[in-house]
Amino acid sequence: MNLINCPECNHEILDRIGTICPSCGHNVTYFEGDKKRKLYGKFFAMSIFFPFISFITIVFTSGNLIALSIASILYLFLATLSCPLRFKDLFFTGYEKLVFWVIWGVSNSFIAAITYNSFSKLL
Numbered sequence: 001m002n003l004i005n006c007p008e009c010n011h012e013i014l015d016r017i018g019t020i021c022p023s024c025g026h027n028v029t030y031f032e033g034d035k036k037r038k039l040y041g042k043f044f045a046m047s048i049f050f051p052f053i054s055f056i057t058i059v060f061t062s063g064n065l066i067a068l069s070i071a072s073i074l075y076l077f078l079a080t081l082s083c084p085l086r087f088k089d090l091f092f093t094g095y096e097k098l099v100f101w102v103i104w105g106v107s108n109s110f111i112a113a114i115t116y117n118s119f120s121k122l123l
């Protein structure tokens with residue numbers, strides 16, 4: 001546990017989520033405190049936007065074999081970047097971890113299926 005300064009009144013408090021500042025009543029949230037929590041916002045955005053980018057790219061390049069191959073490489077790269085395995089220190093609860101693994105797994109298998117179908121149409 002580390003101490004941070006309360007963003008409201010500068011009083012020293014614990015960086016743990018849910019800590020209530022004894023001096024002003026401010027409640028510590030996810031995005032305050034250590035670097036990990038700032039990374040959380042980045043990871044959250046990745047989990048949403050990367051599959052979306054991959055999906056759009058695969059759909060738009062599905063008519064051309066070379067373009068689709070490049071899109072597939074981009075998709076694999078983005079899927080690796082946003083993999084929850086890289087962020088395993090970030091999760092506070094097992095439930096949170098599960099939610100992100102499910103989001104990652106479902107969205108990426110969906111894109112993998114589309115990629116496979118596009119390739120089999122072209123080959």
Ligand SMILES: [Zn+2]
Nearest residue numbers: 006009021024
């Ligand atoms: Zn305070």
